[in-house]
Amino acid sequence: MSMGLLVDAEAPTVWRGPMVMSALEQMLRKTNWDVDVLVVDLPPGTGDAHLTLCQSAPLSGAIIVSTPQEVAASAVRKGVNMFRKLSVPVPSSPDLWLSAH
Numbered sequence: 001m002s003m004g005l006l007v008d009a010e011a012p013t014v015w016r017g018p019m020v021m022s023a024l025e026q027m028l029r030k031t032n033w034d035v036d037v038l039v040v041d042l043p044p045g046t047g048d049a050h051l052t053l054c055q056s057a058p059l060s061g062a063i064i065v066s067t068p069q070e071v072a073a074s075a076v077r078k079g080v081n082m083f084r085k086l087s088v089p090v091p092s093s094p095d096l097w098l099s100a101h
Contacts, residue, residue, distance in 0.1 A: 017048035024052050044075045046082040054086045061089040 003023065007013050015023070042049050044066075053059070062083040066072045080090050 020049050021052040024049055025056060028053075028057055044072070044079070046078055050079075050082065051086075054083070054088055059088045061091060063091065 003013065040053060042053070062079075064076050064079050064083075066076045083090050
């Protein structure tokens with residue numbers, strides 16, 4: 001399921017926090033996800049969508065994928081710290097990821 005399927009492909013999706021949280025809640029609660037694993041692709045950061053997901057769904061872990069640039073690495077560190085603060089396991093540390101490139 002992709003938000004891209006719900007909106008015009010040429011139109012920007014300009015939503016504030018409450019609209020994003022409502023859409024995420026609807027996709028989590030009103031869709032019959034008959035799967036063992038659900039991957040949710042979120043934008044970089046530690047915003048409303050991330051917090052809503054952490055507080056609304058039983059998460060068994062978070063996987064963060066990034067590019068090796070320092071600005072991206074900074075966002076990864078913040079994301080890892082946020083997930084850990086919310087007791088969501090992250091399978092590795094940013095130091096290991098950054099040393100892999």
